[in-house]
Amino acid sequence: MHKNPIVDFIRTYGPSASSDSIYDEHVVSSSERLGVSPIEVESGRLDDLVLNFQSPNPKNVILTGTAGDGKTWHCRRIFEKLGGDLTIWQSKHGMLETTLPGSGIRLVIVKDLSQFEGNDLQREILQGMIGSLLGRDQATVYLVAANDGQLLRFWRKYSSEGPDVDRIGQHIRTMLETGSERCDDLHLEMHNLSRQRHDVLFSQLVDAVHNHDGWTLCNDCPLLAGEKCAIRRNRAIIGTDGATRQRLTDLIRIAAANDQHLPMRHLLLLIANIVLGVSGKKTPMMTCKTAHELADNDTRQLSNPFDNALGLNLGLKESMGYLCFSILHNAGIGEETNNEIDGLLIEGQPSDLYDQYVKNDELHGANLFENKRSSYRRGEIEDYSEFQQDLETQRRRLFFTLPDTDEDDEIDPWKLTVFKYGGMYVSFWDGLNEGRMDEHIRSRLVIGLNRSYSGMMCEDSATLYLTGPAANAQSRVGRVLDYDMPVGSSKRDLVMFDFEPGDPFNRPKMTVRFRRSHGDSFIELASAPLQPILFEYLLRVREGSLPSSFSRQCFEELRQFRLRILAGLEANDLIDIDHLKDLRIVKLGESGRLQPEELGVTESI
Template sequence: MAGKAEKWIRFLRQYGPIARNDNMYDEHIRRSAARSKMKPLLFEHPKEKELLALFEPKASGRTSVILTGTAGDGKTHLCRIVWNKLGGSNEDWETDRVYFHIDTEIAGKETTVHIVRDLTGLPENGESGGFGTKTDLLEFFSHAIFDDDSNSVFLIAANDGQLVDTWARLNRSDDDVDNTGRLLEDLLFNNQQEKVGSRLKLFNLSRISSAELFDRSLDAFVNHEGWQFCYDEAESETALFGDNCPIRRNYELIKEDHVKNRLRDLLELCDHNEVHFSIRRLLLLLANSVLGFAGREAEGKKVNDRLLRAVDVPRVIASNQIAKASIYNNIFGGNLTRYRRKSLDIFNYLGRFRIGHETSNRFDNLLIYGHSDVELQKYFDQFLSNDPFYGADSTYLAAQEQYIEGDDESGEETEVFLELLVSQRRGLFFKIPDAMEDELSPWQLTVFSFAGEYLSKIVKKLRDGQRIEKGVLARLTRGLNRVFVGMLVSSDRELLLATGLSGSASKVSCILEDRVSVAKRMTECIEILGDETGFPILRVSLTEKIWVDLHLTLTRFEFLSRVADGVLPGSFSKECHEDILSFKSRILTASQQRREELGIEEDSMVFRLLELDELGHPFEEFVELGE
């Protein structure tokens, strides 16, 4: 009979990238938990308290709520919590029904709460409470949110993209239906929660920081009672949760600062690249990180879904394949097939950092020759030799020696070693502590070599309310100038606004239209601010009322930083180049607006021709056209 530890591992696999993924629905994972007699991975949702407060007897008013976001953001979970809070039974909720209603007291008044836990799943026909069709229900909702005397409020869960499409298909000749459609478009487009004139709040759960959700997910994951079952039932070194168990090693590593903090950095960088991960995907990432195995079988027995079970552990240890369970590789879905990895957005986006594939001569010399290099040996020992699980084991050392000697005629062994290098580079990315970043920057192992600076000198500074260093602004300005002008400009104290004969998007723009000082001069300046959510904004201010903003995503920061250093990063240059030229066009328009407001007349017969000296410093020559 399986013990609690084995049952916990079996249940945990349900959160991972298995073929039949029960964590696709909140109800399914709860049923699986009930069968296993295990508690599901739960934590307080960031919007839970705010949502529940709207359905209290002492609420300030009666308000309908729409929960939207990507699949797995917790919409169904929150609906169930509200249903239970209002006195609804679990038995009713466990049915296949989509629509529920219950009478309660909200804001001191008797109120009927209508809950639609999945707008897509709501049948077009067939009775839903007192509503004959889906259209009837949605039209009633549209009237209720504009009627202050209505005794009905709604809680509706809908995935991104469904809301606007759903209301577009309704009869928009009804004023309330039409107004509801416009209201939803306005709230979604402007990232607002509510608007005066309606009794509706919209919670866009996909706007919640993935890094914040990761903190909560990780806390629930590592503190689940199932892990204590594993410790309590560990029988030997080669069994589940014994000293040599890779599952135990991965679980203990995910709790260590150097792993969880570096992983959180990656997720925060995704936030600042405008990429959101749902709770479901974060739990999948954690389960795969700990249970993943980059092999099809161990001792002739298949490892199903490439996720370890209790029975697999002794076989993996006996066959000397522990390194194939490396958490550093699993974090990026390295244990999965390429097709499966690409089909899961979280591994797809983490893969775009190219960790494991990006490298430098110094890092590869460390991994290949470090054991015999006087300068690099201390790093090799620290990060590889001293790691008995995922460092330089006998398999790695043998493949390394064969690679150095170059006697692999078929090339098969070389391919194996190159794959091992990918895993070791990923290990280095997590193992190198922050204190050593000046010696060995882990960000050099990614396609975003300025990512560490973006976090420490932009994101953290804004979060702490500190000013951005002048050197960072200067480099970004130099990068902007080189894109704006199309030449290797060295100037970083002022922004050069130039056009070409074919317009502002010319590859080389040598007709100077205006200059904007970086340092504050009168009302002019260039600065980096945080918007209402803390997202970095590069602002070019021309007057107190005229400015132009650019969302300073990680990708744009990396692009401008590399251009400023004289490198055009082809991997993402086209899209970024177009974004920056669009930014330039908007600044030129604002500059024209400033001249009009100040009453500055331009001499159409005189042009300022922009030229560079040998050091790239700009100067201008005036060219006057004859009549």
């Protein structure tokens, strides 16, 4: 039987008790043991860090983020690119030193700051970093990997030992909070790897796995010649630039925009499970032997890449223990649907789509579902719950295989998730980053905002009306209007609202800008991130539904945004909240538009 060591190497990244390559410290030893080169990706950040240490006056570097973000991986790759010997890297646990080429400066690399908790070396690291960060010791620089919390605890622990420690700790805390990479008072660059584009990293890792030179050892395998290898099929499905890869990339991007970041470690785990996952076996990850057994027994469908993406080969309970699977499971893929998509699966209509996306997939489509579909239509299904599971399996597959559609097409793959406007969010986000505004989407979002703030089924999209939240009681005469402003730039107004790119996490944001006079430029007064969950909420409100599953969270975010706007307007003397003579209300007119009216309150003296 043919066996390829690349399969065993990728397997070590997957969700199994024996998996240890998810920690960078074990990557090199695993690759050497199996004779396989490590899975590596290049990045502009890595190149910039190397250039820093190659410069005549290098700065200290702290790599922070959450567990699995690739901090130790970056340290190793920097060490390699600076000419370091991997044998030395592996032999040094926790910390090592090298001399920088060109400058001759001593570089101290701390692989993981947490390893020195309770160790006498921790104080030595502290004293060395103080001197280097404050520029007193110009013969030594540090490269330190530390999680956010570990880094803050480290400086807080020693804050009573003098003003230098306290000052450095305050600067580092500020840098973490603001996302700043540099501080004028410290000889330091700090990079938060949690803020990198995880969707871009995912695509790079997919390419690294798909294009690994180890796959050439499959060339003599009889399964490859007969196109019967489940491993190679799964590799091709995720590796090519098709719908499956794009959906996964978009899901990872949406999750990150909702503050659910998938670090490098978990992205590799996800990729490994998609390629090698299998159901109904003792172990959930295939070997070459497993692939041969599936081919011989004609059971290749047991390795379903679309189910593997959610960790369903592990079972629901176990899969929820892994961050990547819990995030993708929470997207509700296949659990949501509509009549048109279920009509496609059950009735086979439209027939052209059925032929292309169900019938043509002989392994995971028609062969698995056709007989059950026919039995259901004849009323011969005995166990409806089993049929429901089969239907959800097909919906999941369609989510990963259907093409992108127009935003209002009912056979839209995103209708199969809780983010029914997920594709629209990504499109809107891309447009903002490219300097394009989708006027249609903006109008729908503003209508959702006005309905949320006013509690009325209005159709206003050119003006944003700030009233109390919709949960407040509404008087018989109307709602009190705090402020109204045009949407988009206006030559005649001093305050305006719009959607813009570029909050600290590169998400779209809602922004209110103002200027002192008509000849001045607009400056930001208040902003709030337009996360996917809020985007979804606003568009569902606009279509007339109130999604209770996340309405309270979104409602509170909108309330806080409104309060920040009003506080900013008052601080800049643009409104006087206590001036009753300017009090206005809004009513819903017959045209469906909000109508502001002066209340005519007379202040007593």
